[in-house]
Amino acid sequence: MTNHYHKLIRQFSQTFSDLGSSLIPVGNLDSYPIFGGALGSPQAPFHLLLTAGLHGDEPGSPAGLLQWLQRAYPHWRDQLYLCVFPCLNPYGLEHCQREADGGVDLNRQFHQYDFRLAQGLHCLLQGQRFDLAIDLHEDIDTEKFYVWEIAPKPLWGPRVIQGILPLVPVYHLESPDGAPAVNGVISQTYASLSRKIKERLRGRPLSHFLTEHYTDHALTTELPGKLPLARRVAIENVLLNHVVQRGTAAYMRPRSRRASVMRSNDTM
Numbered sequence: 001m002t003n004h005y006h007k008l009i010r011q012f013s014q015t016f017s018d019l020g021s022s023l024i025p026v027g028n029l030d031s032y033p034i035f036g037g038a039l040g041s042p043q044a045p046f047h048l049l050l051t052a053g054l055h056g057d058e059p060g061s062p063a064g065l066l067q068w069l070q071r072a073y074p075h076w077r078d079q080l081y082l083c084v085f086p087c088l089n090p091y092g093l094e095h096c097q098r099e100a101d102g103g104v105d106l107n108r109q110f111h112q113y114d115f116r117l118a119q120g121l122h123c124l125l126q127g128q129r130f131d132l133a134i135d136l137h138e139d140i141d142t143e144k145f146y147v148w149e150i151a152p153k154p155l156w157g158p159r160v161i162q163g164i165l166p167l168v169p170v171y172h173l174e175s176p177d178g179a180p181a182v183n184g185v186i187s188q189t190y191a192s193l194s195r196k197i198k199e200r201l202r203g204r205p206l207s208h209f210l211t212e213h214y215t216d217h218a219l220t221t222e223l224p225g226k227l228p229l230a231r232r233v234a235i236e237n238v239l240l241n242h243v244v245q246r247g248t249a250a251y252m253r254p255r256s257r258r259a260s261v262m263r264s265n266d267t268m
């Protein structure tokens with residue numbers, strides 16, 4: 001794994017090319033181009049949005065995504081339509097820091113109407129609706145996994161946890177931020193966040209922006225950053241396979257002929 005943004009983007013671009021698609025520039029941030037791309041047919045039953053690298057000191061998130069696209073995605077391509085933003089914080093990645101240039105935590109800026117990253121996401125995603133969005137993160141201070149979930153009701157988080165439990169322990173009662181974590185899952189809506197958490201956040205995270213515009217259901221996964229990179233990458237691969245296996249099973253019917261299954265029924 002390298003922290004060199006342009007090399008990382010070349011690797012993603014090559015992977016997209018190998019898969020018959022293209023990574024395209026969707027905007028600029030801190031003088032770096034930001035990229036996104038789509039894979040598979042919009043007619044595929046399960047639509048998934050994946051974002052990575054929003055915090056620059058969490059390199060396992062884009063590294064795991066790259067490996068999963070190269071090794072696992074081809075097995076799912078007929079059932080899966082995917083939009084991917086492989087690295088949303090180039091400056092942070094290059095400088096091995098959480099924040100973007102100027103010390104800006106990008107995951108606290110999505111309340112701003114004219115935020116550059118938000119505009120870049122709109123550029124690729126406008127008019128689309130996803131069954132699930134996953135914002136891939138790492139918590140650099142932990143040896144355990146946990147996941148934030150925004151959903152009409154908690155549906156997937158517990159099963160995501162079940163899928164990776166053989167690999168890594170999870171927070172069972174409370175996340176490192178002090179949020180209640182039931183068996184590794186923090187269920188939330190922006191309105192329901194406690195004052196304490198809101199004060200700590202000081203701004204809107206990407207997952208809340210995505211649930212406002214592009215999905216009813218968002219996961220923010222937090223790999224345990226204290227584990228070796230290769231192990232984190234392996235965990236993220238298992239996690240994504242597990243989610244996609246569940247998702248493609250849940251969304252078997254063509255999109256044009258189904259209601260939103262997961263909104264009303266827990267079919268997984």
Ligand SMILES: [Zn+2]
Nearest residue numbers: 055058137138
């Ligand atoms: Zn993060």
